[in-house]
Amino acid sequence: xxxxxxxxxxxxxxxxxxxxxxxxxxxxxxxxxxxxxxxxxxxxxxxxxxxxxxxxxxxxxxxxxxxxxxxxxxxxxxxxxxxxxxxxxxxxxxxxxxxxxxxxxxxxxxxxxxxxxxxxxxxxxxxxxxxxxxxxxxxxxxxxxxxxxxxxxxxxxxxxxxxxxxxxxxxxxxxxxxxxxxxxxxxxxxxxxxxxxxxxxxxxxxxxxxxxxxxxxxxxxxxxxxxxxxxxxxxxxxxxxxxxxxxxxxxxxxxxxxxxxxxxxxxxxxxxxxxxxxxxxxxxxxxxxxxxxxxxxxxxxxxxxxxxxxxxxxxxxxxxxxxxxxxxxxxxxxxxxxxxxxxxxxxxxxxxxxxxxxxxxxxxxxxx
Amino acid sequence: xxxxxxxxxxxxxxxxxxxxxxxxxxxxxxxxxxxxxxxxxxxxxxxxxxxxxxxxxxxxxxxxxxxxxxxxxxxxxxxxxxxxxxxxxxxxxxxxxxxxxx
Numbered sequence: 001x002x003x004x005x006x007x008x009x010x011x012x013x014x015x016x017x018x019x020x021x022x023x024x025x026x027x028x029x030x031x032x033x034x035x036x037x038x039x040x041x042x043x044x045x046x047x048x049x050x051x052x053x054x055x056x057x058x059x060x061x062x063x064x065x066x067x068x069x070x071x072x073x074x075x076x077x078x079x080x081x082x083x084x085x086x087x088x089x090x091x092x093x094x095x096x097x098x099x100x101x102x103x104x105x106x107x108x109x110x111x112x113x114x115x116x117x118x119x120x121x122x123x124x125x126x127x128x129x130x131x132x133x134x135x136x137x138x139x140x141x142x143x144x145x146x147x148x149x150x151x152x153x154x155x156x157x158x159x160x161x162x163x164x165x166x167x168x169x170x171x172x173x174x175x176x177x178x179x180x181x182x183x184x185x186x187x188x189x190x191x192x193x194x195x196x197x198x199x200x201x202x203x204x205x206x207x208x209x210x211x212x213x214x215x216x217x218x219x220x221x222x223x224x225x226x227x228x229x230x231x232x233x234x235x236x237x238x239x240x241x242x243x244x245x246x247x248x249x250x251x252x253x254x255x256x257x258x259x260x261x262x263x264x265x266x267x268x269x270x271x272x273x274x275x276x277x278x279x280x281x282x283x284x285x286x287x288x289x290x291x292x293x294x295x296x297x298x299x300x301x302x303x304x305x306x307x308x309x310x311x312x313x314x315x316x317x318x319x320x321x322x323x324x325x326x327x328x329x330x331x332x333x334x335x336x337x338x339x340x341x342x343x344x345x346x347x348x349x350x351x352x353x354x355x356x357x358x359x360x361x362x363x364x365x366x367x368x
Numbered sequence: 369x370x371x372x373x374x375x376x377x378x379x380x381x382x383x384x385x386x387x388x389x390x391x392x393x394x395x396x397x398x399x400x401x402x403x404x405x406x407x408x409x410x411x412x413x414x415x416x417x418x419x420x421x422x423x424x425x426x427x428x429x430x431x432x433x434x435x436x437x438x439x440x441x442x443x444x445x446x447x448x449x450x451x452x453x454x455x456x457x458x459x460x461x462x463x464x465x466x467x468x469x470x
Contacts, residue, residue, distance in 0.1 A: 135427025142431035151381035
């Protein structure tokens with residue numbers, strides 16, 4: 001295996017060039033570290049490149065700016081700072097002696113750095129129902145990718161399962177692309193996402209079926225309909241309440257799971273914290289894992305928002321830098337400011353789950 | 369037949385050169401550098417492979433290189449993740465049946 005980079009070349013290797021990883025790389029580089037970003041996509045930006053909606057969050061951090069534009073700004077900064085980037089490269093393993101195996105152009109190479117910031121993000125959860133494997137049953141994010149990044153019409157008529165923020169934003173984007181949205185199906189008795197997204201959907205006239213779930217997809221070799229059913233208070237389907245909705249795509253928007261694989265390889269402690277998205281790497285308030293040379297940030301550390309992922313990235317980048325070069329006023333200021341802004345965002349009632357999860361994990365003090 | 373978004377209220381799509389390639393031996397068109405899966409979807413193709421045991425039709429699921437639901441045979445090479453693999457002129461893409469050849 002060819003050694004592409006050693007710890008003499010690279011101070012901090014950032015795995016994942018999405019909002020969290022990019023902010024970590026930018027902050028660490030600005031402070032003076034030699035940084036390498038490894039990303040499996042052809043362009044930097046992670047999932048921001050398909051987010052056409054405007055973000056909330058603090059004014060200092062892109063409030064009111066569309067995700068696609070934030071991606072351009074961050075990627076532009078990375079280029080401006082001369083950060084080394086490996087695109088189309090997948091980190092497939094974290095080996096003994098803290099070496100990464102990187103697959104690029106069908107060749108496996110080794111990369112070693114003094115510190116790692118892992119920002120691999122998350123993958124979409126699947127849901128079990130009859131014919132759930134039928135072509136046309138797609139992750140909501142997948143539909144967003146082919147539609148908003150590649151300009152492909154995903155289908156003609158959609159049924160969306162789940163009404164969290166993704167389950168509300170993507171149907172709106174489907175309408176913008178000219179796709180009919182037949183229904184949004186939510187198992188809870190209320191819509192899960194932010195009020196502002198729910199209000200947009202309400203105005204658009206898309207029917208929302210609360211206390212309903214999907215029981216089957218129908219079709220021979222592609223989706224032709226979705227069967228939904230009402231659920232009782234114990235969330236089991238009530239017989240006789242099924243209805244069949246014609247559609248050619250079914251979008252699964254029921255949540256994400258952190259991509260922890262590299263952390264398992266590295267032997268980092270992983271805890272099961274449902275509030276944070278399931279199995280998540282333990283990290284302290286400095287985003288350091290149970291191993292002092294490995295930091296995490298973004299959706300890998302907890303399923304949250306791009307705006308909070310960026311702030312966590314800034315903390316991880318600054319603290320990883322400090323762990324190499326000692327505490328500096330600049331690094332401390334960056335991390336403290338980001339932590340303060342995170343605290344402000346997490347005061348929202350929508351963030352109560354996250355805060356409780358972070359406390360259980362030990363990333364936040366148990367009581368204020 | 370190809371199904372691309374032409375007018376969009378927010379986005380403007382920059383596409384690569386139009387190229388020809390082959391799906392199951394039949395010539396179809398797509399844009400260079402777009403993922404093969406996107407080109408196939410736009411051409412109306414939903415079934416990308418068949419499952420190993422029951423031969424059930426399968427499409428993509430995540431479209432971002434994480435789930436391995438879109439593995440196809442490209443130029444005789446099995447297990448190509450077509451949601452990430454860029455389209456090139458003249459390639460031969462086939463549905464994979466069960467495990468791909470390595």
